[in-house]
Amino acid sequence: QKSIQLKKRPVGTPTLEDFNQVDVAIPEPSEGEVLVRTVYISVDPYLRGRMNEGKSYVPPFQLNDVISSGVVGQVETSKSEHFSEGDVVIGTLGWQEYNLANEKTIRKIDHTQAPASAYLSILGMTGLTAYFGLLDIGKPQAGEMVVVSGAAGAVGSVVGQLAKIKGARVVGIVGSDEKANLIKNKFGFDEAINYKTENVGDALAKVCPNGIDVYFENVGGEIGDAVFPLLNNFARIPVCGAISAYNKSSADIGPRVQGYLIKTSSLMQGFTVGNYAPRFKEGADALAEWLKEGKLTYEETITEGFDHTIDAFLDLFKGANVGKAIVKVSDI
Ligand code: NDP
Numbered sequence: 001q002k003s004i005q006l007k008k009r010p011v012g013t014p015t016l017e018d019f020n021q022v023d024v025a026i027p028e029p030s031e032g033e034v035l036v037r038t039v040y041i042s043v044d045p046y047l048r049g050r051m052n053e054g055k056s057y058v059p060p061f062q063l064n065d066v067i068s069s070g071v072v073g074q075v076e077t078s079k080s081e082h083f084s085e086g087d088v089v090i091g092t093l094g095w096q097e098y099n100l101a102n103e104k105t106i107r108k109i110d111h112t113q114a115p116a117s118a119y120l121s122i123l124g125m126t127g128l129t130a131y132f133g134l135l136d137i138g139k140p141q142a143g144e145m146v147v148v149s150g151a152a153g154a155v156g157s158v159v160g161q162l163a164k165i166k167g168a169r170v171v172g173i174v175g176s177d178e179k180a181n182l183i184k185n186k187f188g189f190d191e192a193i194n195y196k197t198e199n200v201g202d203a204l205a206k207v208c209p210n211g212i213d214v215y216f217e218n219v220g221g222e223i224g225d226a227v228f229p230l231l232n233n234f235a236r237i238p239v240c241g242a243i244s245a246y247n248k249s250s251a252d253i254g255p256r257v258q259g260y261l262i263k264t265s266s267l268m269q270g271f272t273v274g275n276y277a278p279r280f281k282e283g284a285d286a287l288a289e290w291l292k293e294g295k296l297t298y299e300e301t302i303t304e305g306f307d308h309t310i311d312a313f314l315d316l317f318k319g320a321n322v323g324k325a326i327v328k329v330s331d332i
Contacts, residue, residue, distance in 0.1 A: 001026050002306055004095035006061045010051050013247040013317055018051070019310050020064070027100045028077075035077040036089060036099050036106065038306070041327040042070035042120040043313040048246045057272050066094035070125055072109065072116045073099065074332055083108070088332060090119050095309055097329060114288065116332060121154055121324030122291060122298040123284055129240060129273040130158035131283040135166075136276070137238035137269050138214040142167030145208050147227060150218030151189065152179035152299075154324035155240060158287075159216045160189045161296050168214070171207050173200060173223055175319040182322060186297060201226035211235075219244045221252060228260040237268040247317060299323025 007020040029035045047069055050061050061067055071093035075083050080103035083089065091106035093099040109119045121127060133155075140146050146163040150156040151172025160183060163170045171191040172183040180192035191207040193200060200223055204212070211232035217224050220242025227237075245252040261268060276283065290296040301321035303312040306329045316325055 001097040003066050003097075004309055005064050005066055006051060008063065009053060010048070010247075012249055014048065014051065014314060016310055016314070019067075021307070021310070024096070026098045029079040029100055031079050032103050033100050034075050034080050034083045034089075034103065034106070036071075036073035036091075036093060036101050037076045038071055038073045038093070038097055038099065038329040039088070039332055040072040040117050040120055040302075041095060041306075041309055041329060042125070043309065043316060043325045043327060044069055044125075045241060045243045045246060045316050047313065048317075057274070066096055068092055068094045070120050071099065072119055074330075088116055090124070097306055111332060114291070117300055117302065117324075117326050117328075118291075118298070120326055121300055122158060122296065123287055125273060126154035126324055127158050127287045127298075128276065128280060128283045130155045130162060131287060132273060132276040132279070133238040133240045133271055134159050134162050134214070134216055137267075137271060138163075138216055138236050140166045140168040140214050144168045144213035145171070145210065145232075146214040146216065147171045147173065147204065147208065147212050148216040148218065149173040149195075149223050150241070150243065151183050151192070152187075152322050153218065154321075156216070156218050157183065157187050157299060157323055158296070160187050163214070164188050165290065165295055171204070173219075179319075179322060182299070186299070195223050201229070204230055214238075216240060217242070221245060222254065225254045225257075228255070228257050231260055231264045231266050233264050233266075235264055235266040237266060239268060239270040243317070301325050303327045305329070 003024045005020045010018045075087040089106040140163045146168045148159045152174045160170045170189045172189045173193045183189040193203040212230045215227045215237045217239045218241045221244035299322045309327045
């Protein structure tokens, strides 16, 4: 079977040469383990951080070791009393066609309730990130102005819709006119700004004449900088990600923001979705209910074939995806 390993630690933007696709044996499960055939692999920007050396909130990948991320798969062989052949499961597993999983590290999903891929997107890690980051830290109120960057992506597209559910006005910042149209027409954003063709500060000032109450930060860099002068008093800034900085080899320095935060008594708080693990069920239930009621919708960019897994990951940094980037490896 095929397996993808980290060959060297990327310097700057990762390339195909940083990875090895190798052939390894399909392992045999021992007592308490199952063999899982990979169906869907989640490719995520945060994996870039795990390719660097050094401490973060998740340990770095080891060189010549398999890369891992969220995977939906189907049980091929079970040596666990909790799982049977054919069960569809989710867990953090390797970028391989088959994985051994300890029974304690995977859980069953019901793919008759929602498509299996949705457990990696709207009902999974990225949906929960939007839910907790926006509602717990951003706390949008009816009539407030919410701005979200990376707005056509997996997290951003859900943030905008949740802000609308709460009665806020929402502006999304994206990297193409197609994405601008998508977030307005499909996800119900009020306004969209294309940061590649517009001056973000000027455009924001125009569409947010009464200032900004919540800025959901996904990208950092100059796009984030443009928001601070427009903050209203007691604004909230959930800092979810800073993808524009992930491939930089030195510190990304911009305007100092302390003055803006003091002047407006604003709250800026970083978070990782893992902080909310004890409340995942609450979040997943709420997202599933809004999905059922038609108040939420979602997009996935599904790349077909295990051999394109690395390409799908590299595409995140080129903005090739709308909604959640997922690789389809096999059928259920
Ligand atoms: P996305 O689906 O949003 O994919 C990444 C998108 O980022 C691309 O499509 C691209 O869109 C945009 N992008 C890429 N490079 C740049 C750049 N240099 N400047 C601005 N935008 C860029 O990914 P996710 O929704 O999975 O993740 C969004 C953010 O949230 C990331 O920063 C990620 O690390 C973070 N995150 C944090 C979590 C947490 O627990 N804190 C959990 C999950 C995600 P475009 O065409 O618009 O440029």
